[in-house]
Amino acid sequence: MSAAALLDRSADVSAQPAWLNTILKGDCVASLDKLPEKSVDVIFADPPYNLQLDGDLHRPDQSKVDAVDDHWDQFESFAAYDAFTRAWLLAARRVLKPNGTIWVIGSYHNIFRVGATMQDLGFWILNDVVWRKTNPMPNFRGRRFQNAHETMIWASRDQKAKGYTFNYEAMKAANDDVQMRSDWLFPICTGGERLKDENGEKLHPTQKPEALLARVMLASTKPGDVILDPFFGSGTTGAVAKRLGRNFVGIEREQGYIDAATARIASVTPMASEDLATISGKRAEPRVAFVSLIDAGVMKPGTTLYDSRRRWAARVRADGTLAVGDIAGSIHRVGAQVQGFDACNGWTFWHYERNGGLTQIDELRRIARLGMERAGA
Amino acid sequence: MSAAALLDRSADVSAQPAWLNTILKGDCVASLDKLPEKSVDVIFADPPYNLQLDGDLHRPDQSKVDAVDDHWDQFESFAAYDAFTRAWLLAARRVLKPNGTIWVIGSYHNIFRVGATMQDLGFWILNDVVWRKTNPMPNFRGRRFQNAHETMIWASRDQKAKGYTFNYEAMKAANDDVQMRSDWLFPICTGGERLKDENGEKLHPTQKPEALLARVMLASTKPGDVILDPFFGSGTTGAVAKRLGRNFVGIEREQGYIDAATARIASVTPMASEDLATISGKRAEPRVAFVSLIDAGVMKPGTTLYDSRRRWAARVRADGTLAVGDIAGSIHRVGAQVQGFDACNGWTFWHYERNGGLTQIDELRRIARLGMERAGA
């Protein structure tokens, strides 16, 4: 989307639902049920794992606990946590667009149960991403390894949903031109970023760093997308969304957190849209048919094309197909056939003679695209 | 245990059960049921990952990826995999000493199900440990993050078992005198360490590096302890156990793997006991991504960067890319493009304004590296 279109969209308030860029107060599942289905692009969830179990929770068969069987209580609390997890994930799934994705963050206390439940409900895991902390809390007793990371699960709505957003080229460019890995290094949230209450104590026990949320959104959303956070807490998701030109919806039960998050988000200045622009790879470029090069006169029928090492020579025909001996077809099919491969990118495989050397025909496609832009195509 | 005591114990063959330092052939659960209860100190398990591949995958050069499609990795459903997991974990738990611990390694395909089942059965998770690979396989289609790690769960037999072995001081000493973290960096198993069959092909599709097993054993076992591996495969657990003066028991179904593992272990020379305390893992040079400077707040989106002679000015964007007019990309690509070169080291080419003069952004990288080294990057 161009910067101008983005501005238009922001200005057209009437087109936005009332819940956009607000915090819904109340229970997570009840609030999710009030949102329209298939209405958000990405969900970021940081669910609690130290649930205070309600007193009205009973064993399925009401039986007396055998004092020897000390697994019962454990099982009971796991079962309650699983039920809670299942309920909010189901409600969240209804709200997610078919090509939307969900991020859930957790530690070893809960992430395995959450991940298994996500799989059971049909979510399709794309990656598990490790947040490595530069400055984790030490292990004071010296009885375990220092717990220096948390785990995020990134999943699409279901297995066949392939159209999710992943800004591959931007992630790669940001990572010194090699693919972004599944292990990310960030400091924990401290200092000025950490919200404090009136006593100077930390407001929220698990406030996430904005850099973590920024990476999540830059990787899996576009400007103008809607990001839902069903456990909004101190509002990091909302603050980062606003800064990065995205829309948010928060759900939170406690008024104290809602007040703090509202003030926090109000003080955020959105970034200039030219700083939000992102690179996109060839996939986003308009398609060019090989035959249109012939139509435009930049490629003449009868021209001979070669692979980079002149192992094969092909003749361009008037209808935009190539011929090598008995083999004929598109630039891609013929390129694949002569090499004995299933597939081949003809644009980069075939070359034409220019100034005594060989030039990829992809160069001609680039020129054709410039012409298309001038024509406003 | 002193070295002398260890020698005594090795000499007293009659005190050792017949199954010690052998590979039991057969089904995992059936073989476990034949072992006496509470007889092993540590279990290391590398169960099938239940990969669900859909068709072939080719590299950009059209070569086919040799994926794990072995029959032992095929399960009909999540329910079938869960039943399998539950069965072997239950059988393993009976064999484990009350103060014993268990390690299970997996990927996002299976580890969440395994972890939840472990909790259901009463195992008490001590840590989840991330194995970060220095040289993971890339994501060839550019549709996800590079899957650059696997996860290990380390758990005690139950919550109240506090007497498990954890060699805290040895781990700390091996890690430059700071606590060993839950994220470990090792290369995958290649080169001379990788077992080959008679055709020169990899013998086992998922052979683990010895360095990984060595750290597991140095952390959670003492010399003379018994380590059980119920999915023995190529026998890495046995080879490392012998080298480190520990005893092993393996369980494996396929005779081919048993033969190869037996020969492999026979060729291992045990380390001198006085050397056992001084081993540590390899460490790698930290690499800094430009975007991490933004994450850390030392570089702000919207900042203008210049080359040393201010011939070009570029704007830093939120996702870690640079923009000069229509040109956008990584610090390296943009530096190359404005100069008309094929390549450019953006770290030394671009500068930022400081105290009225220009400073290389490489200076910021040096600062970031100091922080990363502390995090064991």
Place this chain on the structure above:
DNA sequence: TTACTCATTGAATCACTAG
């Protein structure tokens, strides 16, 4: 012997559009 190029490979749940 050294330096360089080129081919190979590893636990992988790896497209998208037009008709």
Place this chain on the structure above:
DNA sequence: TCTAGTGATTCAATGAGTA
């Protein structure tokens, strides 16, 4: 919804071969 066609996509190591 299905089919056919286009065409996008890789990092770190090892090891063989060559200059």
